[in-house]
Amino acid sequence: TLSRITEKEQLFDEMAAFNRKLRSFFDARVAEKGLTLARARTLFALSRRGSLTQQELAEELEFETPTLVRLLDAMEKQKLIERRSDEIDRRAKRIHMTPAGLQTFEDVDAQAKAMRAEIALDISTDEIRVALNVVRRLTGNLQKLSEEEVTP
Numbered sequence: 572t573l574s575r576i577t578e579k580e581q582l583f584d585e586m587a588a589f590n591r592k593l594r595s596f597f598d599a600r601v602a603e604k605g606l607t608l609a610r611a612r613t614l615f616a617l618s619r620r621g622s623l624t625q626q627e628l629a630e631e632l633e634f635e636t637p638t639l640v641r642l643l644d645a646m647e648k649q650k651l652i653e654r655r656s657d658e659i660d661r662r663a664k665r666i667h668m669t670p671a672g673l674q675t676f677e678d679v680d681a682q683a684k685a686m687r688a689e690i691a692l693d694i695s696t697d698e699i700r701v702a703l704n705v706v707r708r709l710t711g712n713l714q715k716l717s718e719e720e721v722t723p
Contacts, residue, residue: 614676
């Protein structure tokens with residue numbers, strides 16, 4: 572039915588538009604701390620998983636290695652992270668958050684929580700659960716399609 576297709580298209584368009592606006596809003600809010608979304612995501616990943624090798628971080632953030640290297644160079648200049656040789660593989664570098672990086676992460680994390688609360692202010696917990704379920708199912712369907720395309 573035509574209206575159903577239109578609603579699906581609207582859902583995808585709205586999700587994409589929301590994501591763009593959210594990124595832009597977040598970037599504007601954290602810019603005063605000298606951060607970007609990519610830098611904030613790096614700090615979030617390190618806080619969640621501890622120190623990571625550059626390779627692990629590239630996979631976690633879905634960044635190409637040259638992009639990640641430029642990002643880490645900038646973050647190192649800001650004294651948010653430091654690269655150290657890996658204990659086991661001396662050629663590999665592990666990325667560690669510095670105390671300044673941890674403080675910045677905590678500030679941005681608090682700001683992100685406040686932002687989410689502001690954005691979702693008039694939306695009930697039940698509505699959030701329904702939306703979350705739908706998005707998770709869409710993600711699962713997309714994952715299955717991606718795996719089918721990769722599998723010979």
